[in-house]
Amino acid sequence: xxxxxxxxxKALVEVGLENxxxxxxxxxxxxxxxxxxxxxxxxxxxxxxxxxxxxQKSWRLMIYIHSKGxxxxxxxxxxxxxxxxxxxxxxxxxxxxxxxNGAASDKPLKFLIYGRTGWIGxxxxxxxxxxxxxxAYGSGRLEDRSSLEADIAGVNPSHVFNAAGVTGRPNVDWCxxxxxxxxxxxVVGTLTLADVCREKGLVLINYATGCIFEYDAGxxxxxxxxxxxxxxxxxxxxxxxxxxxxxxxLLKNYENVCTLRVRMPIxxxxxxxxxxxxxxxxxxxxxxxxxSMTILDELLPISIxxxxxxxxxxxxxxxPGVVSHNEILEMYRDYIDPNFTWKNFNLEExxxxxxxxxxxxxxxxxxxxxxxxxxxPIKESLIKNVFKPNQKTAKT
Numbered sequence: 001x002x003x004x005x006x007x008x009x010k011a012l013v014e015v016g017l018e019n020x021x022x023x024x025x026x027x028x029x030x031x032x033x034x035x036x037x038x039x040x041x042x043x044x045x046x047x048x049x050x051x052x053x054x055x056q057k058s059w060r061l062m063i064y065i066h067s068k069g070x071x072x073x074x075x076x077x078x079x080x081x082x083x084x085x086x087x088x089x090x091x092x093x094x095x096x097x098x099x100x101n102g103a104a105s106d107k108p109l110k111f112l113i114y115g116r117t118g119w120i121g122x123x124x125x126x127x128x129x130x131x132x133x134x135x136a137y138g139s140g141r142l143e144d145r146s147s148l149e150a151d152i153a154g155v156n157p158s159h160v161f162n163a164a165g166v167t168g169r170p171n172v173d174w175c176x177x178x179x180x181x182x183x184x185x186x187v188v189g190t191l192t193l194a195d196v197c198r199e200k201g202l203v204l205i206n207y208a209t210g211c212i213f214e215y216d217a218g219x220x221x222x223x224x225x226x227x228x229x230x231x232x233x234x235x236x237x238x239x240x241x242x243x244x245x246x247x248x249x250l251l252k253n254y255e256n257v258c259t260l261r262v263r264m265p266i267x268x269x270x271x272x273x274x275x276x277x278x279x280x281x282x283x284x285x286x287x288x289x290x291x292s293m294t295i296l297d298e299l300l301p302i303s304i305x306x307x308x309x310x311x312x313x314x315x316x317x318x319x320p321g322v323v324s325h326n327e328i329l330e331m332y333r334d335y336i337d338p339n340f341t342w343k344n345f346n347l348e349e350x351x352x353x354x355x356x357x358x359x360x361x362x363x364x365x366x367x368x369x370x371x372x373x374x375x376x377p378i379k380e381s382l383i384k385n386v387f388k389p390n391q392k393t394a395k396t
Contacts, residue, residue, distance in 0.1 A: 001029055109308070111135040112155045114142065114193065115163030119274040120207055123267070123300055124161055131304070142189025148196045159307045160197050162190065162206045172240040176356050179239055186243040191250060198256045205307050210261035210292060210316060211235065211359035212245040219362065226292065226364030229261075229314040237357030248314070258306060260317035261363060266382070267296040268389045270336070277386070280325055281332060285345040290322035292363040293378055297385040302372050311371070316363040319378040328382065335387040 008023040111128060115121025116137040128135040136155045140147025142164055152160070166175065166185045175182040190206065197204040212233035215221045233245035251257050264276040272278055276293065280286045294317055303317070326344070333340040351357065369375050376384065 107158050109133050109159070110155065110157045111159050111161055111307070112138055112151060112157035113161045113163065114138040115161075115165070115207075118163050118165075119267075119272060120262075120265070120296070120300070121161075121163035123296060124163060124304075127300055127304060133304070142193050143184050145192050145196060148193055152196065152200055152202070157202065160193070160202050160204045161303075161307070162193055162204060165190070165207075167240065171354075172238050172358075173354060173356055175238065175240040175243075182239060182243055186240075187247045187250075190247050194251055194254045194257050198254055202256065203307065203310050203312060204254075204257045205303055206251065206257055206259050207303075207317075208248055208259045208261055209241070209244045210263035210318060210361070210363050211238075212241050212248065212261075213361040213363070214359050215361055221360075222290065224362070226362040227316070228364045229316055229367055235359045235361070237359065239356065241359060252314070255312060258312045259314045260303060260306075261315065262294045263318050263361075263363060264291055264293040265296050266293055266386060268386050270386075270390055277328060277332060280329065281340070281342075283342075285343045285349070286325045286329070287347060287350050288324050288326040288344050289347075289360045290324045290362065291360055292316070292318040292322055292365070294318050295376075295378070295381040295385050298376060298381050302368075302375070305372070315368050316365045317368065318363050318365050319376060319381050320365050320369055321378045322362045323378045323382065327379070331382060331387050335383075335391045335393055338393055 004027060005023040008026050009018065012018040012021055012023070111124075111133060113121055113124050113128075113135055114137070116125070121137070125135060125137070127133075136157070138148070138151040138155075138160075140151045142148070142162075164185070166178075166182045194204055194206070210227075212235050213219070213227045213231070214235040214237070216234055219225050219227055233241075233248070235241050236245075248259060251259055265274070266276045269275060270278055298319065299317060306315075326342075329340070329342050365375075375381075
């Protein structure tokens with residue numbers, strides 16, 4: 001103890017503060033005590049002013065504990081042994097562990113968002129407005145590294161969100177005849193942004209797709225067995241899905257990227273042409289296959305919370321469970337338009353009117369649900385977040 005107090009005093013002398021502070025203001029020692037009960041055998045008499053005499057006087061015995069546990073509320077931590085000396089605590093010596101807590105950063109939230117003119121990018125800006133989060137939209141092209149670096153230098157964000165990408169207009173069939181443009185944005189652009197963010201020490205929230213799987217023998221339709229985050233994509237029917245599967249595999253090497261597999265996105269804005277519900281209500285005929293889907297009204301706020309927690313890796317970004325086309329259209333009829341009707345056709349008939357096959361699958365969202373247990377199953381979320389806010393019928 002004396003050696004430690006001497007060390008602190010010498011440090012105070014070095015900076016000329018020895019007359020302002022005492023070593024005890026920086027370091028104190030405390031021990032747990034085991035108090036004897038009156039009537040028990042007392043300690044043998046000890047010489048005056050000895051530790052034994054003081055212990056006997058107060059009827060307390062010190063309990064010595066060798067502990068290396070601590071609670072740290074800071075960003076950077078150097079953990080050594082319980083010995084407070086240079087050998088144990090100096091970061092160039094034999095420390096057991098040194099770590100940085102990324103979630104404890106004092107840097108205020110400020111998001112840099114790519115995809116301003118897109119559906120999800122626009123919704124992200126509105127969410128930031130409602131939550132009081134400062135944000136800016138990126139103006140650089142994803143495939144142009146220097147423009148991305150200029151965006152980051154100008155905005156100085158805490159996190160970057162990528163909601164930009166090529167999906168094709170009016171649908172993914174466009175990508176079949178524009179393969180170079182699709183590669184440029186979905187592969188080259190996304191990888192460039194991820195690399196720049198890694199170089200700048202930034203987490204990238206990347207809105208990807210779950211349309212890289214299709215039901216197979218290990219994940220049969222109606223079985224309830226969904227594809228997990230670690231499963232290898234098995235759907236190659238469309239060029240769009242090929243590029244998305246390709247870039248997801250490469251992004252696994254970037255520890256700063258959070259990949260969110262979005263599927264058939266739905267929102268309460270039933271007038272938006274990108275809304276899956278809006279699409280199928282306008283089709284002449286629809287297939288009827290259960291699929292995993294993403295309710296944006298519920299899950300986009302979760303993606304912001306994921307950024308706050310600095311979560312990375314691959315996540316199946318869908319509500320738990322599946323819902324079929326007919327089930328959605330039945331809800332639409334019951335809540336929105338009681339006179340609405342529709343016709344079904346099978347996959348063979350659908351193949352005659354589209355260029356590229358479509359992905360149908362169930363994603364296992366248990367990883368996301370474990371992190372956010374308040375997340376609603378797909379059918380419950382549809383009613384609460386989409387149909388009830390738009391209700392025009394008398395259905396209860």
